[in-house]
Amino acid sequence: MRSANRHFLRAFLRNKSQVGALTPSGDKLADAMVEWIDWNSAGSVVEFGPGTGVFTEKILTKLQPGSKFFAVEQDPHLADITRMRCPGATVYTDCVSNISALCEKEGIEKVDAVISGLPWAVFTPELQKQLIGEMKSVLKPGGKFVTFAYLQGMLLPAAQRFRHLLNNEFEEVHQSRVIWSNVPPAFVYRCIQKDSPV
């Protein structure tokens, strides 16, 4: 995994405002990202921003036979690393803003759960709103959206703005315990889609 970490750092240096972290997430954070999903009833799951595939690997161990899954990663090098790490996964090299078209291509009308590794706290308010809106348009009523935030980042206005956006856009927003062993420490947002998403 050392070489994957090096590629991740290079991706960060190429594109800080899209990668948003110096190292991939740790195993304990990956566990916290997947533990809230009801995997027995999740027929379609999408991952945003897999990076080196830390969450993808966990998702594949949980996914039930017959369930649909794909990931969307903008950085072509990182997308390749996820493909190598998780040969069973479909990974699109694309922007998550194309999520509707990608779901259509995969024959998915509505998604049960979206697991996101996107660095929301480095996005502009407009981009945060746009991507959450596009994600919600494919998420089922009552569907689940899971994402994480760095504890230290909560001092940033963009991170606080993102938290407000989640509160406004979802029926329920729960915050997990802090994963102190992650570098840097992080927590997970677990959100439930409204019955009428718009």
Ligand SMILES: C[S@@+](CC[C@H](N)C(=O)[O-])C[C@H]1O[C@@H](n2cnc3c(N)ncnc32)[C@H](O)[C@@H]1O
């Ligand atoms: C903070 S890294 C997280 C990577 C991985 N999930 C992890 O936790 O280690 C954010 C990832 O999101 C990807 N990303 C950022 N904006 C994106 C977009 N609009 N569409 C697809 N991927 C995006 C970046 O290239 C990067 O791999």
